[in-house]
Amino acid sequence: MRARTSRPKAEGRRTKDKALGRRIKHHPILAFEARGPVGFYFEGRAMEGRQGETIAAALAANGVRLFRHAEKSGRPRGFFCAVGKCASCLMVVDGQPNTMVCTEPLREGVKVERQRGRGKLPKDRPAK
Amino acid sequence: MRTTDIAIVGGGPAGLCAAIAASRAGAKVTLIDDSDRLGGQLVKQTHKFFGSKRHYCGTRGMDIATLLEKELRALPAEILPATSVVGLYGGKVLALADRERLAKLDFKCLIVATGAAENGLLFENNDLPGVYGAGAVQTLMNVYGVKPGTRVLMVGSGNIGLIVSYQLIQAGIDVAAVVEALPRIGGYHVHAAKLARLGVPILTSHTVLTAIGKEEVEGAVICRVDQSFKPIARTTQKLKVDTICLAVGLTPLSELLWQSGCKMVCVPELGGHVAWHNENMQTSLCHVYLAGDVSGIEEASTAMLEGRVAGAHAAMQVLGPSPDAERVLTESQTELCAIRKGPFGDKAACGKARLAECAPARA
Numbered sequence: 001m002r003a004r005t006s007r008p009k010a011e012g013r014r015t016k017d018k019a020l021g022r023r024i025k026h027h028p029i030l031a032f033e034a035r036g037p038v039g040f041y042f043e044g045r046a047m048e049g050r051q052g053e054t055i056a057a058a059l060a061a062n063g064v065r066l067f068r069h070a071e072k073s074g075r076p077r078g079f080f081c082a083v084g085k086c087a088s089c090l091m092v093v094d095g096q097p098n099t100m101v102c103t104e105p106l107r108e109g110v111k112v113e114r115q116r117g118r119g120k121l122p123k124d125r126p127a128k
Numbered sequence: 129m130r131t132t133d134i135a136i137v138g139g140g141p142a143g144l145c146a147a148i149a150a151s152r153a154g155a156k157v158t159l160i161d162d163s164d165r166l167g168g169q170l171v172k173q174t175h176k177f178f179g180s181k182r183h184y185c186g187t188r189g190m191d192i193a194t195l196l197e198k199e200l201r202a203l204p205a206e207i208l209p210a211t212s213v214v215g216l217y218g219g220k221v222l223a224l225a226d227r228e229r230l231a232k233l234d235f236k237c238l239i240v241a242t243g244a245a246e247n248g249l250l251f252e253n254n255d256l257p258g259v260y261g262a263g264a265v266q267t268l269m270n271v272y273g274v275k276p277g278t279r280v281l282m283v284g285s286g287n288i289g290l291i292v293s294y295q296l297i298q299a300g301i302d303v304a305a306v307v308e309a310l311p312r313i314g315g316y317h318v319h320a321a322k323l324a325r326l327g328v329p330i331l332t333s334h335t336v337l338t339a340i341g342k343e344e345v346e347g348a349v350i351c352r353v354d355q356s357f358k359p360i361a362r363t364t365q366k367l368k369v370d371t372i373c374l375a376v377g378l379t380p381l382s383e384l385l386w387q388s389g390c391k392m393v394c395v396p397e398l399g400g401h402v403a404w405h406n407e408n409m410q411t412s413l414c415h416v417y418l419a420g421d422v423s424g425i426e427e428a429s430t431a432m433l434e435g436r437v438a439g440a441h442a443a444m445q446v447l448g449p450s451p452d453a454e455r456v457l458t459e460s461q462t463e464l465c466a467i468r469k470g471p472f473g474d475k476a477a478c479g480k481a482r483l484a485e486c487a488p489a490r491a
Binding site: 022023024025026027028029030032050053054057060061065066067070075076077078079080081082083084085086088102103105 | 162169174188246248255256257258259260261263264265267268269270271272273274275276299300342343381
């Protein structure tokens with residue numbers, strides 16, 4: 001097992017989003033197969049994720065870390081555990097608030113928005 | 129209502145091994161996991177395991193997950209992925225929820241192998257986006273191939289902190305430093321040495337004081353601490369980082385066990401409140417078992433052995449004595465003892481010994 005010893009400093013910090021939102025290109029152990037693109041919207045902005053990933057992973061790959069504003073303090077929050085345990089990553093997904101995006105699979109065309117406070121339930125929920 | 133002999137909650141190393149052992153012994157097994165993919169946290173472990181060949185030494189965690197899943201799928205066990213257990217009712221009924229609906233599952237024995245959740249740490253702005261658990265960082269980079277940041281401060285020098293720091297560098301991410309509140313490095317020397325060779329400073333008797341940033345992490349303030357972990361004045365330094373990764377221990381995910389009504393005890397060496405259990409991984413309720421991190425924070429190799437113990441014993445409770453299951457049981461128990469006699473097994477051995485001191489009176 002050989003470690004990549006070159007330090008990422010050389011890559012430089014371009015804009016904040018670009019610097020944060022990068023996928024791993026070379027890895028000594030893992031090969032990330034190039035999965036098909038999945039288009040989605042974050043706060044109305046078109047973004048691209050990959051098939052088989054969660055909404056949180058897709059957002060992170062696009063440099064988005066601020067997922068919601070806390071209920072009482074309004075403080076910014078992102079994900080913490082990434083495995084569906086801590087509920088720090090609640091967002092509004094296709095109008096549905098309190099969606100745990102760290103376990104929610106990314107779907108084509110899904111509309112993801114930051115949640116403020118507890119969020120509001122969609123007015124006309126389709127009866128199932 | 130669905131019925132099963134043995135319901136196993138959690139498809140990580142402990143749950144998978146419990147399912148394999150119980151199913152081999154002839155019991156009808158239902159394994160429930162909230163993720164789409166079996167293996168629990170093994171799926172993001174790119175490092176090779178230590179120990180003996182029997183404990184998958186030299187094999188990477190993620191490959192062990194694949195091996196165990198293959199082994200289980202060759203057996204007639206029922207597997208329910210993407211399903212959460214949301215409650216335990218009337219003693220022997222589990223409530224299950226998948227993305228579409230709720231269902232009930234009636235069982236004879238229950239094995240809880242729910243694992244553990246990452247601990248937070250108290251410091252200023254610890255809720256800023258960019259303060260991540262070490263497991264989250266591993267998931268992001270090793271499962272999804274996404275970089276969590278460009279420059280990371282690692283808090284905690286136990287094996288998880290050391291291994292994840294190394295994995296960050298493998299993924300092309302800078303590790304500014306590893307801070308450790310104790311005066312010594314917590315994890316294995318080999319892992320620390322690898323980091324040291326790459327020039328990552330491991331600062332013992334140091335902690336994080338503040339995460340700097342308004343909307344997300346833009347830096348961190350660290351400082352020296354004294355023997356009682358109090359910050360020492362005028363020792364602060366600012367680090368330019370965009371991510372703070374917390375590897376400060378885990379807490380058993382015991383909700384279902386609390387709900388079962390079995391005896392719970394607080395054992396700091398095991399990570400907090402755990403269900404009291406005997407050497408067969410049986411709680412104070414005969415039909416409720418547990419295995420893996422939920423029974424005390426250890427590692428995947430002991431989780432697998434505990435799973436085998438629980439699976440074999442539960443199967444015998446349902447089906448009666450079996451020489452094969454008995455052999456799996458005693459062999460796994462012997463191996464567990466051997467591992468805990470090793471240099472890093474002290475803490476767990478001590479914790480498990482504490483349990484023996486507070487054995488409940490069996491009805």
